[in-house]
Amino acid sequence: MLPSNLPPFSFEVVAECAHTRARAGLLHTPHGTIETPVFMPVGTQATVKGLTQRALAQDLGVQILLANTYHLYLRPGHELIGRMGGLHRFMSWPNAILTDSGGFQVFSLRGLRKIDEQGVVFQSHLNGDQHRFTPESTVDVQLALASDILMVLDECPEYPVSHEYARQSMHRTVRWARRANEHFRRRTAESPPQSLGPGQSLRPGQSPTGTAHALFPIVQGGLFADLRRECANALLDLDTDGYAIGGLSVGEPRPLSLEAVEATEGILPRSKPRYAMGVGMPAELPEYVARGVDMMDCVLPSRNARNGCLFTSGGRVIIKHTRYKDDPRPLDEKCQCYTCASYSRAYLRHLFQSGEILYAVLATWHNVRRYLDIMREIRHAIVSGSFPEYLRYVRSAPVDVE
């Protein structure tokens, strides 16, 4: 529980690396304290595909999940989730939730979308219906979801874009962030945090969980360092509880993603958490942390798990390979997860080849655990002063199991 002298959201830096920009911290939220650097598993449709909330919270120790506003807005709808008491209660999740603004999904849709100063019009991928997101409406949607950490609507350009387009888009994203932040402050001021008793119903505009929320603006600017810096400087005025770095993992070469993060590290306040959106591969996690990142999310551990790509302490295991068909060893002998404690590679391969649901469950369980273990290793290295050595070790490690 929160110490009573702390506001609902606060961030403490508890250790800093002397040689990189890495730091270990504690992010206090109304749904628990999060040890940073943290990796947030993705629960797109109010579920991390294949895992129960019990496995996530109790077995894996997940302190914060990400959910996708776009998907929940379309199905089952944010009003319904709001009536059900918010996303925590709807999906029976006890810990913190961060929601994106829906912008990324809208801009990665293949269908019709039209952007103007007001917002973006898009078609549902489910039935083609036309919808509009504005900076204000996505705050309203996320407040109905009652997520702990909300994101502003941003435009997330594809890679590559011209400097001129990136500049115009970034300026619009900044204007949207201001509008979103004003709307968020107005909305949360009119419905001060209060707890909702059993059987009490919500007044219009009231947050369904009655707890406080934080809003993060998003640094954009394509892969142009000058635009990234200009964007970060412009967002500082908003004085929000944290900052996100968007526009990564949109097809650019990996070194450029790291450079985009580096560009603003010295501008974003070190007293606030920084969230690099949509990254990354296991070996990239400490690279982002070395550049001052505190929070990350990615579908890779869960999606790759389902596709047969498993991350272990010895590298990747492509489970369909014939060499695993009678391999009695656990997937990762150094891993303490339920999957590795209970099952062999041969059994996992059999389940994968047979298209069994249990494969997705066990594979996701392991991969999420692997990501969380990496984050624990990173945090431990920062706190114990050995992060540079850890980074060297990760850089020299093989990608695939020998």
Place this chain on the structure above:
Amino acid sequence: MLPSNLPPFSFEVVAECAHTRARAGLLHTPHGTIETPVFMPVGTQATVKGLTQRALAQDLGVQILLANTYHLYLRPGHELIGRMGGLHRFMSWPNAILTDSGGFQVFSLRGLRKIDEQGVVFQSHLNGDQHRFTPESTVDVQLALASDILMVLDECPEYPVSHEYARQSMHRTVRWARRANEHFRRRTAESPPQSLGPGQSLRPGQSPTGTAHALFPIVQGGLFADLRRECANALLDLDTDGYAIGGLSVGEPRPLSLEAVEATEGILPRSKPRYAMGVGMPAELPEYVARGVDMMDCVLPSRNARNGCLFTSGGRVIIKHTRYKDDPRPLDEKCQCYTCASYSRAYLRHLFQSGEILYAVLATWHNVRRYLDIMREIRHAIVSGSFPEYLRYVRSAPVDVE
């Protein structure tokens, strides 16, 4: 653990209903004691679709699973499972396993199959390859799997068949049962039960788990009472550890299935467990028990769960119905399962509509629990002398939730 004065397999009747043929018993096996009447969840491909072995054993208290010889023979192959130490070790399952003979799958295949006195030739549904099952070979396959309870190869005719075809088929099934039983006794005599130490390898013919096995013959005879009785009488000579009743759930009207079971109740020895294969709906479970059945299995709880049909103490819930979209109640307020303790109907419906893996997990969890709860209620009623009242209650209960 087994009392030392009991053989590896033994069956005790601990209570009998004074008004029906129902009884409560204990079936002792090398992998634990099973309280009967028992429902066995189906783990076709060495997994109960959607559930971890931990959920099955620890959360649900499943004492015995069924696995399908046909499927495991084709993929990953019984030799592989044998080399991996048998099915228990392969799938990491601590409790008892019953395997069918593969006959039911072979005879329900649409593809080419050819039956003769020797056995049956069939095509793999996976790749069309031709295979042959004989009464002897399916014993060998099941011994490689090292299941606790094996079934003999039987012919399972469709419904309807002529009396003449049913008679000829039944006689062949009896001849096959004799051959299977002789082969089983020879095989198990040459590899006496002994425990296999870590690192020890198997000798040819040795059971991979080094434990004892039981073989059940199967009563057939279509839906003709005279043939059923003749079959049961012929099988008595085999003096096996239990008897199965097959040829049910092949499209016949439900009352006829019960009559087929009734026909042989007085013939099959009351000192041995009776297993009605492939049944049934929740309301049918006590009907079979009332007719002397001790063991049942069915894909219904798991398959129907995945298809959106959930069994509750108040009747069936078809979860896709719009009326559940904002229903905050648990699926079954009287149920103690993880699903009902944690999630609402609205959330389950959302997961179902979204095609989420977690839907299959939570739905199967509940439905299997519901079946096990029914079996516990039945056993409790028998032991406490109230089984006739329980039966009347079940017969008057609504099929669907009001």
